[in-house]
Amino acid sequence: MDVEAAKMIGAGLAVFALLGVGIGLGNIFSSLLTGISRNPEASKELFSKAILGFALTESVALLAFIVSLLILFK
Amino acid sequence: MDPLNQFQVKTYIPLSFLGIDISVTNASLFMVLSVGLFCILSLMATRSRSLVPTKMQSLVENAYTFLNSLLQEFCGEEGLKYFPYIFSLFIFVLFSNLLGLVPGAFTSTSQLVVTGTLALTVFVSVTIIGLIKHGFKFFRLFLPDGVPFYVVPILVPVEILSYFMRPVSLAIRLFANMVAGHVMIKIFASFAVMIAGTAFLPLSILPLIVNTAVTFFEVVVALLQAYVFTILSCIYLNDALKLH
Numbered sequence: 001m002d003v004e005a006a007k008m009i010g011a012g013l014a015v016f017a018l019l020g021v022g023i024g025l026g027n028i029f030s031s032l033l034t035g036i037s038r039n040p041e042a043s044k045e046l047f048s049k050a051i052l053g054f055a056l057t058e059s060v061a062l063l064a065f066i067v068s069l070l071i072l073f074k
Numbered sequence: 075m076d077p078l079n080q081f082q083v084k085t086y087i088p089l090s091f092l093g094i095d096i097s098v099t100n101a102s103l104f105m106v107l108s109v110g111l112f113c114i115l116s117l118m119a120t121r122s123r124s125l126v127p128t129k130m131q132s133l134v135e136n137a138y139t140f141l142n143s144l145l146q147e148f149c150g151e152e153g154l155k156y157f158p159y160i161f162s163l164f165i166f167v168l169f170s171n172l173l174g175l176v177p178g179a180f181t182s183t184s185q186l187v188v189t190g191t192l193a194l195t196v197f198v199s200v201t202i203i204g205l206i207k208h209g210f211k212f213f214r215l216f217l218p219d220g221v222p223f224y225v226v227p228i229l230v231p232v233e234i235l236s237y238f239m240r241p242v243s244l245a246i247r248l249f250a251n252m253v254a255g256h257v258m259i260k261i262f263a264s265f266a267v268m269i270a271g272t273a274f275l276p277l278s279i280l281p282l283i284v285n286t287a288v289t290f291f292e293v294v295v296a297l298l299q300a301y302v303f304t305i306l307s308c309i310y311l312n313d314a315l316k317l318h
Contacts, residue, residue: 055302059243062250069257073078 011071017064024057077260081184081253100180101188108169108182137165141304148308152315159199160311163192164304171252171296175289184252186245193244196307204314215317244306251299255292259285 032050036043087098119130127135141161145153167183174181182188204212216233217226265281 051298052302052305055247055298059247059250062254063246065254066250069078069253073076 011068014068015064021061028053077257101182104180105182108173112165149312167303168300181252186249189248190245193241197241200310200314
């Protein structure tokens, strides 16, 4: 196989991590909604914790993105 | 058009002091600028300290009370001693992130050196604070109470490894967020340029619309990442102060 083509395929495969990140983010916000609808009083506290979880999960996606960029433009 | 081109460090004024390269680059210039901007802002805001605050004064006061309550929530009363450090950490990261969003400006937090240094300072200072406060008992951090003895040989190396991965993950998170956001903006902008060169010129408005939305999203990310960086530093500080 051509090296250029292999690079493109590799970059595409690298962002497969987004599969897990998508599931994780959906999980976080669905739990947040359930929590808020059960106890609307606690929404402010829950939101700041959910945002923390969001950012931690998001960083995995960005790592995958950086890896694919490195493959493409190195 | 290489989207990673914008992260190149350019030297403006070459300087060297005792063999160490301290030349003024675009990275260092924008770091100084972000600190200077906040100094000017807070000096102007607190020039006439009135009981009923003006808009500027309440902006700075709100930043203060926000971080104060954040630190108190995560570290309790004894964490308040380290408030100046946490405050300057938050403000520096926030201003560097936001300044980078100005078109043509350089994002100093998109350099792994900058974020790595920030994360290492947090790591080293938190470890020293813990060692001074607890002495050798600090190493109990790697061995939580009530663990069955047969898990210990696996758990302790994992805990030690995760402790040393903290600055790495802290640095990489901020760096990757900033780089990814700016690359995304650049890629959509180059789509618009590519379409404008063809016969479908009016269609180039579409990437521009997306780019506007991405830029808004990036402002949120800039705020969020400064917040997350500060919260994680507070959590690490709390670990060192209270040992689980």
